[in-house]
Amino acid sequence: MTAAARNWKAMLAGGQARLETAGIDEAANKLRWVAAHLLGCGLLDVLRHLDGIPPPGLAARFEDAVARLETDEPVQYVIGETDFMGLRIRCDSRALIPRPETEVLAGWAEEFLRGKAAPAAVDVCTGTGCIACALAKHVPGARILATDISPDALDLARANARALGADVAFLQADLLAGVADASMDLVVSNPPYVSTAECHRLDRTVRAFEPRLALDGGEDGLRVISRLVSEAARVLTSGGRLMMEIGDDQAGAVTEILCKTNLLKFLGLKSDCAGRARVALAARIPACR
Template sequence: MKLKDIQYRFHEVLDADYGIEEVDSFFFMLIDFCFNVSRIQLAMDLDYQVKDTEKILEALQLLKEQKPVQYIIGETEFYGLTFKVNESVLIPRPETEELVECVIKQTDNNPAVNILDIGTGSGCIAISLAKNLENVKVYALDISEDALEMAKQNAKLNGVDVTFFKVDILNVDCIQHLKFDVIVSNPPYVREKEKPQMKPNVLEHEPHLALFVEDENPLLFYKAITDFAKVNLKEKGKLYFEINEFLGRSMITLLNDNNFKNIELKQDIFKKDRMIKGDKI
């Protein structure tokens, strides 16, 4: 069967749900995954044929059912690195890459620096920091055993040493003895009332444990992490968060009320309030 015919089938089935450009993106990712055929190879040979189409047609059906292509392939790219993913972890987002970039640029790792990533999920933040900063010791925690297993695989895949803990940040009963120069977190921050604005591929497949908070207490995790940071950050240590775009002002108040200084609220590439940083003074 010609790959071009399969591409036509993808558009026939999926364009109404995803749009032409995104469907093309899915198709080219999947022909690389299923057949090791690149977009350029197909452009050079429009009659390229494949024999076993079961895998890619199964993927087409899963896409129709709104399963994210990253879960179908089992991996994604983040900050230039490859990460394995499944439905026990969130798919890393580009805006989180901006958070990582911010931490890297502002971290003076001479002398050695201890970094903690809270709610690590796939490990994308912790592993990217460990890969791109020298002279650092990186720790990461999560409440989910399945997420930690995935993060450990990703650390091994990317050749970095990260120390992982199974910890509920709302009820910390260990690691209190450790002190950190940097604490970073992308905790659950989507309010329940925001669900109607979310795409089905997120709502139906990505872990709600890592996404949602109750409308009445949207800063639940931020408050707990800030309390933890007040004790476990070293003097002049830095606290970084990815945040809900609608809660920037509330986050500034939270950090101010807890005596953090040099507070910086930053926007992402879409001009949405997305990152905040404060120093423990």
């Protein structure tokens, strides 16, 4: 059987052998994801195509994908997209790949905005724009601004908003610089929160491919979070909310930061489906007259 004439079953088996030899985790799952993407079907539907022989162009794209996966490149960058809150989000090395745990944060943000008429929200550190786009698509009437310090990430976020028809305004800024005082009902953010030392210990698939700027939260991992807390207090309306994703070992430290802040009231922590506290919530205390 020639390479071009192999069916999907043989191509998947051959790719799996190559990835396993290269020591790549979850080889079979990643390859099935690639096949589903190329076939334009769901992951389970790949099984129905196993006996089919792909046209040479598709077979070549599959082989290219195997070669990229062999270097430990994340499968989401290889196929160029991922799912987030039911939306297809384009992904590439300009921004962090949206993670399932960030859907917990976006879900709480969405619920808060839904209870308000024409709310204004800012997604700080937007990356691919996944949170901002989800809020714009899921909360009709919400005015959504998204900021990032990286112009490359913002280009990708703009492309996502365009592709999804999500009405989001974008601003290149260091956190909330340039955002007016008392102008936002919600500040939502998944900031960089990995300590510099931990960044060096991350899996190669993250460390070598995802932007360092998206991960590194400084020596203690709290550098950006601490600045964000004080800046959020400035831009929030009275009673407005701050919602931040935090590292799974940062609940105590972030609670302390929030409790020390005069202008915010710490409201609590929310957990992911594994029961780990991953979202911190606070409310802007009404200003004294």
